[in-house]
Amino acid sequence: MLALAGGALRASLGARALAAGGASLRGYGTTLGVEGDVLTAEVNPFKTHRIDPPSTTVSATKAELLQYFRDLYRLRRMEISADMLYKAKAIRGFCHLYDGQEAVIVGLEAALNHKDSIITSYRDHATHVMRGGTVLEVIAELMGRTKGASKGKGGSMHMYRRQTNFFGGQGIVGAQVPLGAGLALAHQYKGEGGVAVAMYGDGAANQGQIFESFNMAALWDLPCIFVCENNHYGMGTAEWRAAKSPAFYTRGDYMPGMNCDGMDVLAVRQAFAYAKEYAVANGPIVLEMDTYRCPIVLEMDTYRYHGHSMSDPGSTYRTRDEISSIRQQRDPIEHVRKLLVDNGLAEASELKAIEKEVKAEIDGAIEEAKAAAHPEAKELWTNIYQDDLGMTLRGIESNHKHKYA
Amino acid sequence: MESDPKTLCFGEDVAFGGVFMCSRGLLDRFGRARVFNTPLSEQGIVGFAIGAAAEGYSPIAEIQFADYIFPAFDQITNEAAKYRYRSGGVYDVGGLTIRAPYGAVGHGGHYHSQSPEAFFTHIPGVKVVMPSGPREAKGLLLAAIREPDPVIFFEAKMLYRTAVEEVPEGDFMLPLGKARIAQAGTDITLVGWGQQVRVLELAAKEVAERDGISCEVIDLRTLVPWDIDTVAASVNKTGRLLVSHEAPLSSGFGAEVVSRITDRCFYALEAPPVRVCGYDIPFPLVYEPLYLPTARRVADAVRHTLQHS
Numbered sequence: 001m002l003a004l005a006g007g008a009l010r011a012s013l014g015a016r017a018l019a020a021g022g023a024s025l026r027g028y029g030t031t032l033g034v035e036g037d038v039l040t041a042e043v044n045p046f047k048t049h050r051i052d053p054p055s056t057t058v059s060a061t062k063a064e065l066l067q068y069f070r071d072l073y074r075l076r077r078m079e080i081s082a083d084m085l086y087k088a089k090a091i092r093g094f095c096h097l098y099d100g101q102e103a104v105i106v107g108l109e110a111a112l113n114h115k116d117s118i119i120t121s122y123r124d125h126a127t128h129v130m131r132g133g134t135v136l137e138v139i140a141e142l143m144g145r146t147k148g149a150s151k152g153k154g155g156s157m158h159m160y161r162r163q164t165n166f167f168g169g170q171g172i173v174g175a176q177v178p179l180g181a182g183l184a185l186a187h188q189y190k191g192e193g194g195v196a197v198a199m200y201g202d203g204a205a206n207q208g209q210i211f212e213s214f215n216m217a218a219l220w221d222l223p224c225i226f227v228c229e230n231n232h233y234g235m236g237t238a239e240w241r242a243a244k245s246p247a248f249y250t251r252g253d254y255m256p257g258m259n260c261d262g263m264d265v266l267a268v269r270q271a272f273a274y275a276k277e278y279a280v281a282n283g284p285i286v287l288e289m290d291t292y293r294c295p296i297v298l299e300m301d302t303y304r305y306h307g308h309s310m311s312d313p314g315s316t317y318r319t320r321d322e323i324s325s326i327r328q329q330r331d332p333i334e335h336v337r338k339l340l341v342d343n344g345l346a347e348a349s350e351l352k353a354i355e356k357e358v359k360a361e362i363d364g365a366i367e368e369a370k371a372a373a374h375p376e377a378k379e380l381w382t383n384i385y386q387d388d389l390g391m392t393l394r395g396i397e398s399n400h401k402h403k404y405a
Numbered sequence: 406m407e408s409d410p411k412t413l414c415f416g417e418d419v420a421f422g423g424v425f426m427c428s429r430g431l432l433d434r435f436g437r438a439r440v441f442n443t444p445l446s447e448q449g450i451v452g453f454a455i456g457a458a459a460e461g462y463s464p465i466a467e468i469q470f471a472d473y474i475f476p477a478f479d480q481i482t483n484e485a486a487k488y489r490y491r492s493g494g495v496y497d498v499g500g501l502t503i504r505a506p507y508g509a510v511g512h513g514g515h516y517h518s519q520s521p522e523a524f525f526t527h528i529p530g531v532k533v534v535m536p537s538g539p540r541e542a543k544g545l546l547l548a549a550i551r552e553p554d555p556v557i558f559f560e561a562k563m564l565y566r567t568a569v570e571e572v573p574e575g576d577f578m579l580p581l582g583k584a585r586i587a588q589a590g591t592d593i594t595l596v597g598w599g600q601q602v603r604v605l606e607l608a609a610k611e612v613a614e615r616d617g618i619s620c621e622v623i624d625l626r627t628l629v630p631w632d633i634d635t636v637a638a639s640v641n642k643t644g645r646l647l648v649s650h651e652a653p654l655s656s657g658f659g660a661e662v663v664s665r666i667t668d669r670c671f672y673a674l675e676a677p678p679v680r681v682c683g684y685d686i687p688f689p690l691v692y693e694p695l696y697l698p699t700a701r702r703v704a705d706a707v708r709h710t711l712q713h714s
Binding site for chain 1: 438441443444446448449451452453454455456457458459460461462464479480483484489490491492493494495496497499529530532553554630
């Protein structure tokens with residue numbers, strides 16, 4: 001009897017595991033037509049909870065699509081470079097790459113502005129760049145240099161940009177979400193029509209404090225967009241193994257929610273524009289970005305895939321077929337490339353030229369980061385309190401004393 | 406709240422005045438946008454306050470009892486304390502003040518009596534303040550709210566209903582990081598904070614009257630940063646040190662005081678420094694009087710310490 005039950009359980013787990021851990025292969029959506037420089041397309045349907053979906057028919061100009069292509073490719077290239085630098089031991093510590101998820105942040109920034117605030121998790125390199133930061137600031141921060149976003153004191157998980165309301169990457173899973181509700185309070189108080197975006201992953205979605213934040217934000221009608229970037233694996237655990245209900249857009253219960261194809265920059269842009277309008281008028285909303293962490297370098301002949309962090313090969317809990325199918329059918333960069341090229345809006349060579357420019361920018365940033373100084377030893381003590389408490393560091397010789405502050 | 410419209414006050418039941426009536430009348434004066442009740446979610450309250458502080462507001466978040474602060478421990482340790490450091494100074498949450506009533510009250514039992522201050526003295530990036538009476542509470546709280554660093558402010562629950570004192574009117578602040586010599590003396594230095602200062606004063610009175618021993622009582626006021634210079638100067642004078650707190654003995658903040666003062670004043674010491682603290686047990690209900698480091702226990706330890714010569 002026990003054996004039978006165990007067999008049944010295994011069979012059921014096996015069947016679900018085949019369903020690609022929840023990642024779907026829904027393809028790219030359909031192009032409806034081109035008129036002049038404007039492309040109109042039908043994006044994959046939005047799934048909604050307690051709210052009507054926005055239109056799935058979206059338009060974008062050639063200039064916009066070229067910009068998205070450049071942004072997406074820039075982020076991808078930066079992350080691939082970080083991977084190589086990490087393997088060359090030029091970057092130490094924790095490092096979580098964003099490649100595959102780029103359409104989320106690019107689509108978000110296309111719909112919002114820099115008066116809206118963003119707070120996110122440790123997977124924050126791309127967020128920093130799309131908030132107006134530079135690739136140099138990211139790479140230098142990864143390498144612990146003074147030219148980094150946080151002067152080399154934060155590292156991969158901690159990039160910030162005050163002038164564009166980027167409140168940073170946070171190292172503790174889910175801990176940024178209540179902070180996002182607090183940011184939303186400031187927007188409500190100021191009443192200037194801004195929203196706060198609190199981003200977290202499908203792993204963090206099961207944290208208790210997420211629900212505390214939902215409750216407070218909904219109770220007080222705060223202009224907050226909660227964004228679950230569902231890449232379908234919380235470290236090595238598939239969403240359905242960790243969540244009784246992996247329909248994260250419904251997990252706000254009383255709060256409206258929407259699931260969107262997070263691999264399609266046009267769908268993401270549409271979702272965020274809609275969510276912002278809703279949040280400012282009515283209060284918080286949950287967005288679930290159904291993305292897949294597409295852990296692939298652009299060269300197809302490799303078998304190296306990015307996992308959760310650099311210590312995770314990313315291939316023990318999912319099949320390589322799964323990864324390559326997603327890459328072939330849903331890759332956010334290839335999608336925009338196809339939209340441009342197949343519809344006669346750009347030549348393939350034009351996009352190649354953009355890629356070349358971006359590569360040169362990133363290579364230059366890497367060289368500049370490598371040449372940048374490490375923080376001075378006194379940085380060990382600074383920025384703990386406003387006025388540092390005054391401590392002494394032992395020098396090389398026991399009688400060498402360095403006193404700071 | 407009058408001087409800075411970005412000062413907010415919230416917590417469980419705060420709009421109704423709070424369980425100890427600390428915020429009574431604030432809602433009427435400053436309105437719902439600035440004074441409001443929160444759900445019973447400590448982790449959420451503190452995280453929410455950190456977010457508002459990062460936006461440049463001065464939230465005063467109340468945790469209804471210090472015993473309930475632990476769900477927010479991660480937010481305090483990992484988010485609030487390190488925001489300035491990990492961002493290289495791009496952001497800070499200096500406007501944040503977390504208030505929490507702590508300590509024995511006679512019948513609080515396991516979860517309404519604890520003194521968790523030592524946990525928070527182990528987190529570089531936050532300051533810890535514990536006033537010893539009404540005047541002190543006003544001066545230190547105003548300073549804590551305006552302090553450009555996040556502050557955890559533990560209020561002596563026992564004193565809410567027992568202390569009566571003249572309090573300066575208007576804008577009145579006391580500096581953080583400066584100890585107060587509550588009573589000058591020559592034979593032994595007694596160090597405490599919060600409501601334990603009253604206990605030390607009682608003990609000092611008893612040994613003065615019965616044994617002719619002169620105690621110098623120091624109210625530390627701030628645990629992070631703490632005023633080591635004032636305590637060291639006193640111990641260099643008296644040659645003896647006693648530290649007392651309600652929290653359990655092991656790894657209490659008394660251990661830090663004894664260690665640092667022994668280091669600074671080793672050759673001036675005439676007796677081993679002594680700690681009179683709670684026992685290493687959960688805070689008891691009916692045996693609270695046996696658990697507490699009462700004036701009698703302190704006085705006994707003072708006499709014992711004076712026997713070394």
